[in-house]
Amino acid sequence: MARVVLVTGASGGVGLALCRRLLEEDGRLHLCIACRNEQTCENTRERILAYHPSAQVSTVEVDLGNLASILRAARELRCRFNRLDFVYLNAGIMPNPHVNFKALWRGLLTGKVLHMLTTAEGIMTQTDRLNGDGLQEVFATNLFGHFMLVRQLQALLCGNEKPSRLIWTSSSNARESAFSLSDYQHAKGQESYSSSKYATDLTSVVLNRKYNDQGLYSSVVCPGLVMSNMTYRILPIFLWKLLMPLMWLIRFFAKTYTLTPYNGVEAHVWLFKQKPEYLDCLVKYHSCTTGLGRCYVEARKMDVDEDVAEKFFQKLLELEEETLEKYSDLLD
Numbered sequence: 613m614a615r616v617v618l619v620t621g622a623s624g625g626v627g628l629a630l631c632r633r634l635l636e637e638d639g640r641l642h643l644c645i646a647c648r649n650e651q652t653c654e655n656t657r658e659r660i661l662a663y664h665p666s667a668q669v670s671t672v673e674v675d676l677g678n679l680a681s682i683l684r685a686a687r688e689l690r691c692r693f694n695r696l697d698f699v700y701l702n703a704g705i706m707p708n709p710h711v712n713f714k715a716l717w718r719g720l721l722t723g724k725v726l727h728m729l730t731t732a733e734g735i736m737t738q739t740d741r742l743n744g745d746g747l748q749e750v751f752a753t754n755l756f757g758h759f760m761l762v763r764q765l766q767a768l769l770c771g772n773e774k775p776s777r778l779i780w781t782s783s784s785n786a787r788e789s790a791f792s793l794s795d796y797q798h799a800k801g802q803e804s805y806s807s808s809k810y811a812t813d814l815t816s817v818v819l820n821r822k823y824n825d826q827g828l829y830s831s832v833v834c835p836g837l838v839m840s841n842m843t844y845r846i847l848p849i850f851l852w853k854l855l856m857p858l859m860w861l862i863r864f865f866a867k868t869y870t871l872t873p874y875n876g877v878e879a880h881v882w883l884f885k886q887k888p889e890y891l892d893c894l895v896k897y898h899s900c901t902t903g904l905g906r907c908y909v910e911a912r913k914m915d916v917d918e919d920v921a922e923k924f925f926q927k928l929l930e931l932e933e934e935t936l937e938k939y940s941d942l943l944d
């Protein structure tokens with residue numbers, strides 16, 4: 613039976629590379645790509661088919677920053693499929709990124725330089741805003757939209773003959789100090805991206821606790837530092853091109869400098885081949901690349917407080933309840 617795989621954020625960067633590499637692994641799978649609008653869906657499908665002309669690729673329109681769009685997409689998916697084997701929750705945004713060059717410069721002279729260059733700790737901020745649903749945009753797109761999608765797809769993910777899998781694209785930038793239970797949407801700070809990725813790690817841990825006995829397993833991966841539209845918005849492209857030789861050099865010391873989307877999805881593809889029962893739900897799987905360009909995966913224990921994770925999950929359930937009340941006309 614062909615496996616059914618749903619990928620969000622498939623239109624470029626990590627998501628597009630993932631689609632292509634999954635089809636290299638298994639040309640028989642049914643790939644459903646979730647993109648923001650009809651035009652992106654069609655363009656992305658064509659780009660994938662150009663490499664894998666006989667692949668089964670379908671599309672679903674979803675704007676993860678729009679709750680009505682998520683409920684509509686989930687309804688369509690429930691009509692089309694009777695199960696989903698893998699869902700890659702990959703779409704993400706980092707709006708208005710700002711690099712603190714003073715802190716970067718100071719950090720270059722300290723012993724923590726590699727930590728800074730791989731996690732961006734202390735050198736990156738973002739400006740967030742409210743979206744049309746009245747939620748903080750980064751929280752809504754990176755985490756809550758995906759959470760709603762998973763919950764709405766529960767019938768396709770639980771109780772199947774074989775386990776189903778959720779694979780979240782998190783980040784090395786996920787940091788406990790950027791997250792607070794009392795401001796879990798990160799309305800007050802300037803590290804909304806870091807907070808949303810930490811929230812992703814917390815959510816995955818609790819999803820395992822709640823759903824493993826129903827045959828649903830969740831994992832988090834980090835693609836490393838990848839050149840994509842997201843990073844091209846941080847510094848101008850010409851500057852990245854100038855920095856490229858330096859970054860290849862840094863890669864001899866910083867293995868998470870995967871740099872290309874192809875390398876960045878090593879952990880995503882590795883997880884596709886693993887039996888979920890043997891994975892540790894408190895581990896984040898990092899895509900790594902050696903100085904000479906060999907890709908591999910490194911498992912690192914996550915810094916999550918399971919009690920905070922549980923409390924946060926309750927808050928997500930409360931927000932979900934409010935959402936479902938508001939959009940009751942979009943439910944079956």
Ligand SMILES: NC(=O)C1=CN([C@@H]2O[C@H](COP(=O)(O)OP(=O)(O)OC[C@H]3O[C@@H](n4cnc5c(N)ncnc54)[C@H](OP(=O)(O)O)[C@@H]3O)[C@@H](O)[C@H]2O)C=CC1
Nearest residue numbers: 621623625626648675676677703704783837838840841842
């Ligand atoms: N690049 C890096 O160094 C790192 C990236 N990551 C994570 O990897 C993931 C992929 O990022 P990357 O490929 O680098 O960045 P890109 O900006 O290239 O890709 C982001 C993807 O998310 C989609 N997306 C954004 N907003 C929405 C939305 N509201 N609804 C639906 N889709 C949306 C984009 O679609 P559209 O084309 O319509 O904008 C695009 O397909 C993200 O979760 C990111 O946080 C993690 C660590 C490092």
Ligand SMILES: CC(C)=CCC[C@@H](C)[C@H]1CC[C@H]2C3=C(CC[C@]12C)[C@@]1(C)CCC(=O)C[C@@H]1CC3
Nearest residue numbers: 711728729730731732736783784785837846859
């Ligand atoms: C010499 C050199 C490589 C300069 C670049 C400085 C910064 C622009 C980068 C250093 C660490 C990078 C980083 C990210 C973006 C670019 C840097 C801040 C991310 C935040 C991109 C998105 C993520 O999810 C994590 C990345 C961590 C490292």
